[in-house]
Amino acid sequence: MFHPDTTVQSDLRGGCPPWLSGFKRPVRRELEHSLACDVLVVGAGITGALMAEHLSRLGREVILIDRERAGFGSTAASTAMLQWEIDCPLSELTGYYGFERAANIYRRSLQAVSGLKTLAEELQPSGFRQRRSLYLTGGDTGAAELHAEHVLRERAGLPGVYLDYLTLKREFGFDREAAIVSPGSADADPLLLAHALINSALAQGAVLYDAEAASYASFGHGVLVRMDNGLEVQAKHVVLATGYVMPEFMKTDLHKTASSWAIATPPQTRPDALWRDGALIWEASEDYLYARTTADNRIIIGGEDEDDIVDPDERDVLMPAKRDALLRKLKLLRPAAAADAAFIWSGAFGQTDDGLPLIGEVPDQPNLFAAYGYGGNGITFSYLASRIIGEMLAGRHEPWYDDFAIDRPPPVA
Numbered sequence: 508m509f510h511p512d513t514t515v516q517s518d519l520r521g522g523c524p525p526w527l528s529g530f531k532r533p534v535r536r537e538l539e540h541s542l543a544c545d546v547l548v549v550g551a552g553i554t555g556a557l558m559a560e561h562l563s564r565l566g567r568e569v570i571l572i573d574r575e576r577a578g579f580g581s582t583a584a585s586t587a588m589l590q591w592e593i594d595c596p597l598s599e600l601t602g603y604y605g606f607e608r609a610a611n612i613y614r615r616s617l618q619a620v621s622g623l624k625t626l627a628e629e630l631q632p633s634g635f636r637q638r639r640s641l642y643l644t645g646g647d648t649g650a651a652e653l654h655a656e657h658v659l660r661e662r663a664g665l666p667g668v669y670l671d672y673l674t675l676k677r678e679f680g681f682d683r684e685a686a687i688v689s690p691g692s693a694d695a696d697p698l699l700l701a702h703a704l705i706n707s708a709l710a711q712g713a714v715l716y717d718a719e720a721a722s723y724a725s726f727g728h729g730v731l732v733r734m735d736n737g738l739e740v741q742a743k744h745v746v747l748a749t750g751y752v753m754p755e756f757m758k759t760d761l762h763k764t765a766s767s768w769a770i771a772t773p774p775q776t777r778p779d780a781l782w783r784d785g786a787l788i789w790e791a792s793e794d795y796l797y798a799r800t801t802a803d804n805r806i807i808i809g810g811e812d813e814d815d816i817v818d819p820d821e822r823d824v825l826m827p828a829k830r831d832a833l834l835r836k837l838k839l840l841r842p843a844a845a846a847d848a849a850f851i852w853s854g855a856f857g858q859t860d861d862g863l864p865l866i867g868e869v870p871d872q873p874n875l876f877a878a879y880g881y882g883g884n885g886i887t888f889s890y891l892a893s894r895i896i897g898e899m900l901a902g903r904h905e906p907w908y909d910d911f912a913i914d915r916p917p918p919v920a
């Protein structure tokens with residue numbers, strides 16, 4: 508686990524992702540004296556950015572703080588596939604929570620990506636693209652299991668078409684037993700997206716400070732946050748958006764941290780190296796693989812997750828072996844692609860047993876809210892967190908918010 512006091516952004520990711528250039532950095536101020544505000548958002552990655560943008564749009568007086576550069580934590584390592592399909596298949600989620608609840612969670616996720624698209628249409632961050640997704644058979648999941656998942660999704664009112672072997676081969680050129688192709692997803696440059704959101708929040712009156720929160724104390728009508736330099740921010744509400752670096756009181760058995768690796772190829776030159784519409788690719792396999800394209804025709808492919816590795820040095824040592832493994836998988840997935848790695852990187856990666864995040868009020872700490880627990884749907888769920896917490900701050904609560912509650916019981920199959 509990452510210690511909240513000592514972990515720096517470079518512990519969360521290694522290597523070099525392709526996102527690290529061409530952005531407009533949000534303006535940070537020094538925190539020079541203690542302050543009071545309506546909402547303090549701690550952490551200015553994509554989660555804090557979405558939170559600050561939404562809350563300032565609602566007319567709230569927002570202070571956003573980060574102890575390092577905004578967006579350069581896990582956000583900069585993301586492959587930024589903005590999918591509504593959850594890491595946990597609908598059939599598995601149904602096994603945990605029953606069909607109605609599982610179907611509702613999937614529909615909320617679909618709405619979240621739709622909301623992200625609407626926001627992107629307004630803010631126009633460079634690199635944001637609407638995409639279809641292609642969910643391929645893989646591992647133990649063959650055509651029969653994928654078809655059953657498709658039938659369940661149809662019953663839940665979710666969009667998508669089942670493709671048999673020949674149709675998949677003809678339309679996308681992938682040699683897999685079957686797939687589900689679904690509309691409604693997107694991809695992005697995560698750093699540009701985070702910075703566009705923060706710049707929008709700043710234009711709406713939010714202020715970004717360079718500051719490190721060291722302790723949180725709830726009192727009658729707010730939370731007192733002490734910074735590492737002794738200054739204090741007294742806020743009516745505090746939202747924790749510190750990514751995989753959680754304060755000790757947030758540690759829960761529901762959430763575990765693992766590691767993931769990704770590569771980006773040079774721009775592909777053969778037309779058959781890329782696939783139709785640059786759909787987001789992921790597979791129904793325990794041995795997870797995902798792939799997307801970029802606007803300059805690179806292929807990004809990731810996966811090779813290791814549940815037991817969180818140490819940054821151990822992650823770095825494995826970089827060459829993971830690169831080679833991902834290149835081999837790319838060659839199998841797309842034989843016409845030039846399988847070279849122009850970029851290779853890795854990052855800490857959150858996981859929960861049910862694939863769902865941890866969103867809501869921190870138990871026993873009134874006015875302190877948290878937005879954590881993000882795996883492969885991290886950015887989708889960050890958006891959802893901003894909407895749920897926006898409502899909670901206004902004193903509203905709907906029963907489905909409890910599906911993501913921090914103190915929800917662990918799923919039972």
Ligand SMILES: Cc1cc2nc3c(=O)[nH]c(=O)nc-3n(C[C@H](O)[C@H](O)[C@H](O)COP(=O)(O)OP(=O)(O)OC[C@H]3O[C@@H](n4cnc5c(N)ncnc54)[C@H](O)[C@@H]3O)c2cc1C
Binds near residue numbers: 550577769
């Ligand atoms: C290789 C990889 C691939 C991924 N692919 C995808 C994908 O395709 N789609 C997807 O949706 N998600 C994906 N994810 C997950 C996604 O990247 C994360 O969910 C997301 O970036 C988390 O953002 P965040 O803002 O919560 O955390 P971060 O980006 O880490 O931001 C947290 C911020 O909090 C700051 N901070 C921490 N503690 C303090 C403190 N005490 N005081 C002040 N500031 C503090 C840090 O400096 C940091 O800037 C991927 C992750 C990895 C590693």
